[in-house]
Amino acid sequence: MSPEPRRLHRAGILVYALATLREAAIPLLAVFLVGGLGGGFDERALLRAVAFTVAGAVFAAAAGYVRWRTTTWWVSEEGIHRRSGLVSIKETDVPLGRIQSLDVEQGPLQRAFAVYSLHVQTGGGGAKGEIVLEALARADVERLRELAGARRSPVAAPGPERRLGRRGLLVAALTAGQLGVLLPVLAAAGQLGQSLFDERRGSEAVGLLPDAASEWALAAAVLLAVAWLLSMLGSVVAFAGFRVRRESDRLRIRRGLLARREATVPVVRVRAVEVVEGVLRRPLGLAALRMEVIGHADEAAPAKTLFPLLAVRDVRAFLDELLPELADDLDRLEPPPRRALRRYLVPPVVLAAVVGAPLWAFAGAGPWPLAVALAAGAGYGVLQFRAAGWRLEDGRLATRAMRVARITVLAPASRRESHSIGQTPLQRRGDLADLEVEFGKQTSARVRHLDAATAAALWERIAT
Amino acid sequence: MSAEPSRTLAPSARWVWRAEQALTWGVLVAIAAVASFQLDGALAVLARVLPIAGLLACVAVVPVLRWRNWRWEVHPQAIDIRHGTLTVRRTLIPVVRVQHVETSRDVLERSLGLATVKIHTAAGSHEIPLLRAADAGEVRDRIADLAPAADEP
Numbered sequence: 001m002s003p004e005p006r007r008l009h010r011a012g013i014l015v016y017a018l019a020t021l022r023e024a025a026i027p028l029l030a031v032f033l034v035g036g037l038g039g040g041f042d043e044r045a046l047l048r049a050v051a052f053t054v055a056g057a058v059f060a061a062a063a064g065y066v067r068w069r070t071t072t073w074w075v076s077e078e079g080i081h082r083r084s085g086l087v088s089i090k091e092t093d094v095p096l097g098r099i100q101s102l103d104v105e106q107g108p109l110q111r112a113f114a115v116y117s118l119h120v121q122t123g124g125g126g127a128k129g130e131i132v133l134e135a136l137a138r139a140d141v142e143r144l145r146e147l148a149g150a151r152r153s154p155v156a157a158p159g160p161e162r163r164l165g166r167r168g169l170l171v172a173a174l175t176a177g178q179l180g181v182l183l184p185v186l187a188a189a190g191q192l193g194q195s196l197f198d199e200r201r202g203s204e205a206v207g208l209l210p211d212a213a214s215e216w217a218l219a220a221a222v223l224l225a226v227a228w229l230l231s232m233l234g235s236v237v238a239f240a241g242f243r244v245r246r247e248s249d250r251l252r253i254r255r256g257l258l259a260r261r262e263a264t265v266p267v268v269r270v271r272a273v274e275v276v277e278g279v280l281r282r283p284l285g286l287a288a289l290r291m292e293v294i295g296h297a298d299e300a301a302p303a304k305t306l307f308p309l310l311a312v313r314d315v316r317a318f319l320d321e322l323l324p325e326l327a328d329d330l331d332r333l334e335p336p337p338r339r340a341l342r343r344y345l346v347p348p349v350v351l352a353a354v355v356g357a358p359l360w361a362f363a364g365a366g367p368w369p370l371a372v373a374l375a376a377g378a379g380y381g382v383l384q385f386r387a388a389g390w391r392l393e394d395g396r397l398a399t400r401a402m403r404v405a406r407i408t409v410l411a412p413a414s415r416r417e418s419h420s421i422g423q424t425p426l427q428r429r430g431d432l433a434d435l436e437v438e439f440g441k442q443t444s445a446r447v448r449h450l451d452a453a454t455a456a457a458l459w460e461r462i463a464t
Numbered sequence: 465m466s467a468e469p470s471r472t473l474a475p476s477a478r479w480v481w482r483a484e485q486a487l488t489w490g491v492l493v494a495i496a497a498v499a500s501f502q503l504d505g506a507l508a509v510l511a512r513v514l515p516i517a518g519l520l521a522c523v524a525v526v527p528v529l530r531w532r533n534w535r536w537e538v539h540p541q542a543i544d545i546r547h548g549t550l551t552v553r554r555t556l557i558p559v560v561r562v563q564h565v566e567t568s569r570d571v572l573e574r575s576l577g578l579a580t581v582k583i584h585t586a587a588g589s590h591e592i593p594l595l596r597a598a599d600a601g602e603v604r605d606r607i608a609d610l611a612p613a614a615d616e617p
Binding site (some may be wrong): 271292416417418419420421422423424425438439441442444459462464 | 484542552590
């Protein structure tokens, strides 16, 4: 690759033109509204509007051309360089040794021209690369990859690979239904119902209630369906064409329907793997694999997906093949002592009582809602207790806990960021303690209510 | 490593916490006192007495407990922190994981010759508050000395 400055692919003109339009969208819109439609809606106004639109397009095209014309990049012995700007010139240099990964992204426009947007990541944080080359041909991307990779591993032999098939994508989308999306919707619906109820007091409200209740149920069902559909669409867009491949010391992950993204993750930066068994997936024996990658904390959730959908029994084989550094079994976890069950039961049951009791006392709903709430609280506590567990073997830590989804964290203890042992006054009385091992901003392996001596021993074993 | 950390915060930390507690509880007492005029009977008395009791308890007891439980130590391999008023928590941060250390001194701390040290890792930050200024400098320098020796991605 020649050290002379070169321009991006010609498609860059369009990419920049569109970017200019996007950046100028709001002021343009204001001009358009004030100038174009200021004097009513007649023929002249229409003409003016057309004129403004054409002017805008011409301006964007010109700006796109200028930006493309003034943007150059080159590769030298020292590293990758990018220089851009007409008036104020910005030059960025990234030494080859500093490059953590070269990620590519392909929006619809880039795909139409078979070019790629290349992000040069140095691990300095931030989702965007330190250098972004908006339009590069495939051959240039490959050559850059070779150059950057040559420093570490001379041969990046394509290793094992896993793809998400069409059926997998469909199942992943169907079971993605995240309760997190629904909760605010339900809360809003509840508030609405409450205010309706308050406005119509007495007999009127009672007369209206069955009618209104059915309407609420309908509205809730519609909202639920919409939320479900949205989460399905989101999953399809994010995970279509998902492919993960091991290439010597890094993982290469490709995904996305509209904007195709390809990310390279150095294995040393993967601190932990999370096996997430969502509410809808757990009965089917399915899970998603997430990973905690240091320096990628600001990325959106799909970027941290190692694989969107996998049978739980295949997780070990999958990890052995693609990420043996973190592979571990999901079973044979040590549970908390039996006496800890009470600790798991008390908080949800108390919460259920706090919610249920006023319903009985004031709303005249009878004892049934309270009984149901208490049973649900107790059931939830038991589930949490049964989910909790840990194992530390050969320096590999596995912990499991459940909040909504059941999450098992697998990681070598040496990849931790810190670890703590904590004891509340109640736990001191019951001779119990919590253990928490932090692996990153989003991943913390926490097991509650272990036997205090066991937790202390575990804390010591992790420390050494 | 299994020995509990032994170093303490500055003794005057207790006075900072007392002032903090007095301020928050003072606001609560004032709000409750105003609100108590809307109530009557036993509730009004309760609204006036309870926050004052809370104020006295928290100003007298919490800072002492917290100070007694606060322990820290910088080992060659790790930073050891134990703290908590009622819930006691002991945390170990490997020195190799420290990204940077931040020392801050607000007005109150400066007037008392204290400083707060914040240790940042990729997962978050850990604080050792209200140290003697000399101790804070020592923590910062020791971690700076130890960290580059064990550079690792």
